[in-house]
Amino acid sequence: MRRVVVVGAGPAGTAAARAAASFGVEVVLIDAAPTPGGRHRWDARGAGARAELPDEVEHLPESAVWAIEPVPGGHRVHVRTGPVDGPERTGRAIEARALVLATGAHDRALPFPGWDLPGVCTAGAARAMARDQGIAVGERVIVAGTGPFLLSAAVSLVEAGARVTAIFEAGDPVPGFITRPGGALAGWTKAGELARYAATLARHDVPLCRRSAVIAAFGKDRVEAVLAARLDRDWRPVPHSLRRFEVDAVAVGFGFTPQLELAVAARCDLEDGFVAVNAAQATSVPGVFAAGDLTGVGGADLAAAEGAVAGAAAAKLLGARVRAPIGAMRRVRAGRRFAAALAEAYPLRPGWREWLREDTPVCRCEEVAYGAFRRAVEELDVGDARVLELATGAGLGLCQGRICGRSVAELAGLPETADAFARRPIAAPVRLGELAEDVPVDEGP
Amino acid sequence: MRVRVDGEERIAEEGQTVAAVLLAAGRDSWRTTRFGGRPRGLFCGIGVCFDCLVVVNGVPDVRACLRPVAEGDDIRSQDGAEVPS
Amino acid sequence: MSGIESADVVVIGAGIIGAACAEALSAAGVRVLVIDRGAPAGATTASGEGDVLVSDKEPGPALELAAASRRRWPELLDELRELLGPGRAEIGWDPKGGLVVATTAEAVGPLAALTAAQRAAGVAVEDLDADRAREMEPYLTEELTAVAHFPDDAQLQPVPATAALLAALRARGGEVHSGVMAEGIVADRAGAVAGVRTGVDAIPCRAVVNACGPWAGHFSETVGAPVDVLPRRGMVLVTAPLPRFVGRKVYDSGHVDTVAGGDAEPRFSAVVESTASGTVLIGSSRQGTSFDEGLEVEVLRRLARGAIGLFPRLAGVPVMRAYGGFRPCTPDRLPVIGEDPRMPGLWHATGHEGAGIGLAAATGRLLADLFTGREPVVDPEPFRVDRPEVALEAGA
Numbered sequence: 027m028r029r030v031v032v033v034g035a036g037p038a039g040t041a042a043a044r045a046a047a048s049f050g051v052e053v054v055l056i057d058a059a060p061t062p063g064g065r066h067r068w069d070a071r072g073a074g075a076r077a078e079l080p081d082e083v084e085h086l087p088e089s090a091v092w093a094i095e096p097v098p099g100g101h102r103v104h105v106r107t108g109p110v111d112g113p114e115r116t117g118r119a120i121e122a123r124a125l126v127l128a129t130g131a132h133d134r135a136l137p138f139p140g141w142d143l144p145g146v147c148t149a150g151a152a153r154a155m156a157r158d159q160g161i162a163v164g165e166r167v168i169v170a171g172t173g174p175f176l177l178s179a180a181v182s183l184v185e186a187g188a189r190v191t192a193i194f195e196a197g198d199p200v201p202g203f204i205t206r207p208g209g210a211l212a213g214w215t216k217a218g219e220l221a222r223y224a225a226t227l228a229r230h231d232v233p234l235c236r237r238s239a240v241i242a243a244f245g246k247d248r249v250e251a252v253l254a255a256r257l258d259r260d261w262r263p264v265p266h267s268l269r270r271f272e273v274d275a276v277a278v279g280f281g282f283t284p285q286l287e288l289a290v291a292a293r294c295d296l297e298d299g300f301v302a303v304n305a306a307q308a309t310s311v312p313g314v315f316a317a318g319d320l321t322g323v324g325g326a327d328l329a330a331a332e333g334a335v336a337g338a339a340a341a342k343l344l345g346a347r348v349r350a351p352i353g354a355m356r357r358v359r360a361g362r363r364f365a366a367a368l369a370e371a372y373p374l375r376p377g378w379r380e381w382l383r384e385d386t387p388v389c390r391c392e393e394v395a396y397g398a399f400r401r402a403v404e405e406l407d408v409g410d411a412r413v414l415e416l417a418t419g420a421g422l423g424l425c426q427g428r429i430c431g432r433s434v435a436e437l438a439g440l441p442e443t444a445d446a447f448a449r450r451p452i453a454a455p456v457r458l459g460e461l462a463e464d465v466p467v468d469e470g471p
Numbered sequence: 472m473r474v475r476v477d478g479e480e481r482i483a484e485e486g487q488t489v490a491a492v493l494l495a496a497g498r499d500s501w502r503t504t505r506f507g508g509r510p511r512g513l514f515c516g517i518g519v520c521f522d523c524l525v526v527v528n529g530v531p532d533v534r535a536c537l538r539p540v541a542e543g544d545d546i547r548s549q550d551g552a553e554v555p556s
Numbered sequence: 557m558s559g560i561e562s563a564d565v566v567v568i569g570a571g572i573i574g575a576a577c578a579e580a581l582s583a584a585g586v587r588v589l590v591i592d593r594g595a596p597a598g599a600t601t602a603s604g605e606g607d608v609l610v611s612d613k614e615p616g617p618a619l620e621l622a623a624a625s626r627r628r629w630p631e632l633l634d635e636l637r638e639l640l641g642p643g644r645a646e647i648g649w650d651p652k653g654g655l656v657v658a659t660t661a662e663a664v665g666p667l668a669a670l671t672a673a674q675r676a677a678g679v680a681v682e683d684l685d686a687d688r689a690r691e692m693e694p695y696l697t698e699e700l701t702a703v704a705h706f707p708d709d710a711q712l713q714p715v716p717a718t719a720a721l722l723a724a725l726r727a728r729g730g731e732v733h734s735g736v737m738a739e740g741i742v743a744d745r746a747g748a749v750a751g752v753r754t755g756v757d758a759i760p761c762r763a764v765v766n767a768c769g770p771w772a773g774h775f776s777e778t779v780g781a782p783v784d785v786l787p788r789r790g791m792v793l794v795t796a797p798l799p800r801f802v803g804r805k806v807y808d809s810g811h812v813d814t815v816a817g818g819d820a821e822p823r824f825s826a827v828v829e830s831t832a833s834g835t836v837l838i839g840s841s842r843q844g845t846s847f848d849e850g851l852e853v854e855v856l857r858r859l860a861r862g863a864i865g866l867f868p869r870l871a872g873v874p875v876m877r878a879y880g881g882f883r884p885c886t887p888d889r890l891p892v893i894g895e896d897p898r899m900p901g902l903w904h905a906t907g908h909e910g911a912g913i914g915l916a917a918a919t920g921r922l923l924a925d926l927f928t929g930r931e932p933v934v935d936p937e938p939f940r941v942d943r944p945e946v947a948l949e950a951g952a
Contacts, residue, residue: 058518060486060539088539093853104853109541110518111533113555113872119853132519144500144512151516151536159491163513247510248499285519291851390514390522392833393506405644406719409595409734412602412879416715422833424521424532424796424876429514451851452878455532457555458795458838459871462860505797505834532796532874552797552834554695555872 028052029470030340031103031122033091033288036064037326038318038333039128040079045337045354046126047082049346052471053337054120055079056086056105058454064130064326090115090454094125094291100313101125101292102467106460113457117465124313124340127289127301128333131282131319133175136374137388137396137433138381140243140252141278149179149279156186163188164275168252170194170240171279173372177223177234179277184230191271193227194238194254196261196280196378199371239263240276241381252276261377280374282323283432286448289316296445305355307336315340324368328361379437388437389430391423396437403438411446414438426450472542483540490516490523490535492546501525501535505551524549529556562760563589563731565927566752567767568738568775570596572604572714573912574767575721576920577905582728583635584928589759590725591736591752597718600769600912603881604714605792605829605837608914611654611706612811615677617890617938622911623679624934625918626708632917636720639727647717648832654709654805655684655693657866658702667809671704680707695801695867702809709805711829714913721920738764741779741902749901763901765923770847770882772892772906781898782948783941785907787882789848791841791855793863794877795870797834805829806866811840822855826862828870836870838863840910847882883909888945891915893922896941898950903927904941 030046032039035057043055055062062079079085086107093104100123108115133148140146145164147155149171152163167188169180172195180190227234235254241263242253256267289301295310296302300322307315315336318329334354342348382388384397402418411431414420420434421427427434431447440446474483476496483492490513493501500510502524514522516536523535528545531553540546567578570592578588592598610626613619629649636645658667671681682705689703690696722732742751742758751760768775770787811825822843830836841855856878864871886892886907896902905923908915918933925932941947 058537093851093856095851095853102853109539110537111530111874112527112538113530132515132517135515142509142511144510147513148515151513154516154536155491155494155513159487159494161491161494163494390511390520393504393509405723406715407596407722407732407734410598413595413598413715416597416602416713417719419833422835424524424874425519426876428519450877452856452875455796455874455876457871458793458860458864458873458875461793461856461875462864462871464857505799530872552799554798554801554869556869 028344029054029122030124030126030337030344031056031120032126032128032337033103034064034128034130034318035059035062035085036128036130036318036329038130038329038336039064039126041330041333042126042128042317042337042340043083044080045334045351046341047080049338049341049348051341051344051346053082054084054086054122056089056091056103058088058090058110060087062087091288092452092454092456094288097121099123106456111455113459115460117460117463119465119467121467121469124315124343125292126315126317126336126340127292127320128316128318129285129288129320131284131323132428133279134281134283134432135278135429136280136378137386137430138241138243139383139386140245140249142387142390143243143245143249144247145245145249145275146243147275147277149176149277152275152277153179153182156182160186162186163277164273165189166191166273167275167277168192168194168240168254168271168273169277170196172196172374173279173281174220174368175279177220177227179279180232181223181226183277184226184232190230190232191273193232193234194240195234195236196239196257196375197372198237239381240278243276249274249276257377259375261375262380281372282319283428284320286320286445287450287453289320290445290448291451291453299445306339307332308339313343322362322365324361324365328358328365331357331361388434389420389423391425392419394418394420399434399437408438408440411435411440414440421447424455472540474540474544474546476546477548487540488536489525489527489533489538489540489544489546492540493525493535502549503551508551526553531555563587564761565589565763565765566591566759566761567765568752569767569769570718570722570732570734571599571601571767571769571912572597572718572721572916573769573905573908573919574765575718575725576916577765577767577923578725578730579721580920580924581927582725582730584924586927588725588730589761590722590730590732591738591754592734593737595734596722596732597715600881600883601714601718603792603879604910604913605839606648606711606714606913607805607911608710608712609654609805609911610679610708611656611674613911615673617935619677619679620934621891621915621918621939625915626710628917628921628933629710629712636724639724640720644723645720647720648713649710650712651708651710652804654706654807655689656704656706656807656809656811657689657696657700658809659697659699659865661701663809664702667702667704670809674706681705682707693802693804693806695869696806697866697868711805712913717913738775741899743899747899749899763903763927765903765905767905769906769912770884772884772904776904779899779902780950781896781902782950783892783904783906784887784946784948785884785892787844787847788842788885788909789844789880790839790883790910791859791878791880793838793856793859793875794879795836795838796874796876798836798873799834800830801836802828802830802867808862808866824858824862826866828863828866836873849880851878883912885909886946888943891919891939892941892946893919893939894926894936894941898942907946
């Protein structure tokens with residue numbers, strides 16, 4: 027089992043695969059997409075170069091890792107390869123001495139009235155659709171939420187031909203926090219990137235409204251208008267500050283939720299909702315490493331640096347002669363400072379709960395309305411995620427709480443809300459017929 | 472390449488996702504929810520929300536935002552939950 | 557632990573068995589406090605399918621308790637509705653019936669033997685031909701060799717049911733405290749129960765009910781009156797929601813053996829049923845005798861194969877979740893219900909394995925009957941604590 031398996035071909039995973047391969051160990055890189063590069067591509071210009079893989083890396087595109095099991099001396103990774111969600115995928119179980127998890131994160135969306143209308147999507151969806159597919163999700167779009175990623179989404183929309191009416195930033199980050207010379211971000215490439223975004227948005231007259239949010243969307247079969255409000259310090263709407271905007275799309279994002287299911291399945295320890303790692307990106311589980319947004323959200327450069335460290339550490343575990351990746355480790359330390367500053371600058375405030383109404387769906391899959399949800403929580407002394415799901419229905423649907431989990435856990439007052447819903451031993455859906463199949467086990471070299 | 476969207480023939484491009492084909496066809500929703508019959512389309516765009524489910528070549532519960540379109544695909548709206556044939 | 561002054565009885569474990577015992581005791585006028593180290597219904601109860609079955613119990617004490625519980629649940633539900641008012645006692649009661657299915661020639665004989673035995677014991681059974689069975693369950697396999705219909709099999713939702721039982725307890729002045737770990741028992745000079753130790757504090761009481769489910773063996777050992785209860789793991793697959801797919805609980809005729817088998821070896825049988833939300837639950841497996849939570853893909857594979865064997869159309873349906881629960885298992889496959897003669901005031905109500913949801917109603921009643929000296933709802937003898945199969949020697 028002298029092999030490294032890397033899950034996820036974003037900046038972290040590709041860097042890990044490249045680093046491990048450079049030390050001469052066998053590497054398999056598994057990813058859901060047809061091409062490597064990952065789903066966010068924070069830094070558009072660097073994405074192409076990063077995505078190039080050396081021939082020594084076996085890249086398995088269009089492949090879903092749906093389960094991992096411990097086996098003596100490593101882990102067994104269960105993969106289905108082929109068109110997404112298709113029953114004609116082929117199965118394979120790949121064994122690895124070292125596993126690098128680089129499964130990334132997805133946008134967090136907070137519930138608000140009308141968030142289930144077509145035309146409301148996440149900032150990440152709007153951005154991916156614009157950048158990867160050349161399609162703007164609407165003609166007149168409002169971008170709302172919190173964090174610098176909103177700017178990137180707005181730029182993508184503008185470049186795809188949409189008119190961005192406004193960006194509503196719910197937070198109120200300290201002015202100059204990002205660009206301040208000598209601050210947390212000294213020397214970090216993010217500053218320049220954000221300056222470019224700001225210039226593009228200024229050129230297109232896109233106003234950035236701080237301490238404001240879309241608190242409701244209206245429309246019959248799709249969004250036709252939204253209500254925006256000024257927010258107080260806790261994100262409660264300020265009375266008499268409501269304004270109505272006619273739009274045909276809203277892109278929302280409130281930070282990111284790491285995709286923890288494989289890390290949780292491998293029983294990695296978590297810390298503040300992310301996978302805990304040491305300086306070598308090793309998790310609490312021997313042979314399992316984590317890199318990228320799984321360990322904290324800090325953008326592609328940090329992810330790539332973490333990936334390079336993880337790949338080297340994984341190769342070392344296999345007995346390869348490895349030079350310490352000192353440069354990458356330095357970039358990780360700098361990037362973590364940026365990530366910490368980012369998290370501190372864009373916190374979520376509890377006032378979003380006041381945007382909800384009795385009939386607002388808190389769980390999109392199971393269509394659980396806030397009023398019914400609250401009554402069910404009051405009925406039962408809900409103390410953990412599983413009971414919350416069974417008592418309210420929230421989180422029991424196809425997304426398995428990926429979208430609503432953190433929010434409903436917060437609404438129910440559960441502790442440790444970031445990972446309350448992350449236990450998903452089946453990490454991606456497989457059809458029963460696929461599950462029933464015998465699959466070849468590839469034990470590797 | 473040629474595909475069908477709810478019976479109508481359309482031209483799609485290599486590398487497009489099924490969701491992109493649907494959006495390009497002017498569709499903003501292609502699934503209804505199973506309790507309220509509410510329209511749903513693209514939401515997370517990266518395969519985690521399962522809102523954009525669609526029937527592809529007779530197979531329901533396919534995530535339109537992740538699925539690359541293939542020559543001859545028969546794409547159909549999904550009506551709530553469907554039993555695969 | 558301010559706020560907990562004292563109680564007549566402290567029930568340890570707020571799963572459905574603890575909740576049912578507490579409810580029944582409170583209905584008899586006893587002042588009850590329920591404590592749980594976690595949250596109510598958070599462990600074994602939350603991973604149950606909610607079966608209230610008479611079809612899968614062997615004639616004898618197991619079936620007697622099951623039949624009593626099947627009679628008791630609708631009565632109990634009426635009482636809860638009366639007490640709590642409409643809407644607050646919705647436990648998803650669904651007397652949907654069960655189909656036991658044979659798909660091979662070899663399985664016909666054992667199924668006939670099962671139905672004959674159940675019928676002789678007074679359980680309603682109807683033999684169906686394949687056409688009638690497929691009329692009732694249109695997606696059922698065409699490969700049927702024999703089918704038996706058990707109209708009295710039922711289902712309920714374990715978490716809301718536990719909530720309703722605990723709500724009834726509170727309505728009668730009882731209390732439920734989550735996040736309180738029972739660390740031991742305070743005994744008086746005669747060795748009888750005088751209280752429960754909860755780490756920093758002790759709660760005075762005159763009786764304790766050990767309703768710790770799979771952890772009941774561990775607790776009993778801690779307090780020096782060990783009973784042989786071990787965890788056995790059962791896995792369930794959950795599919796994506798479907799429009800009405802299976803109306804009853806449908807299982808293959810090998811299931812009874814799976815439930816009855818007592819060893820650590822994994823056992824499988826196909827059990828398929830729908831939930832109110834449209835998902836299909838697929839069981840069942842039994843394996844192990846420890847709290848090992850690791851996922852075993854081979855177990856899931858066996859479950860998938862069994863379900864497709866009963867319902868071929870399931871092959872195309874996505875599985876979105878797998879969960880495992882630990883069930884409290886005794887060597888003779890019977891629950892332990894009653895007072896422990898080794899320590900007056902210590903009661904046990906555990907060892908129901910995968911049938912605790914169904915058996916909870918009669919278990920609570922029986923325990924309260926014995927506690928108050930009423931005529932017991934079933935013969936308590938087979939469940940007594942000091943039977944040689946379950947009572948272990950302290951320190952052994």
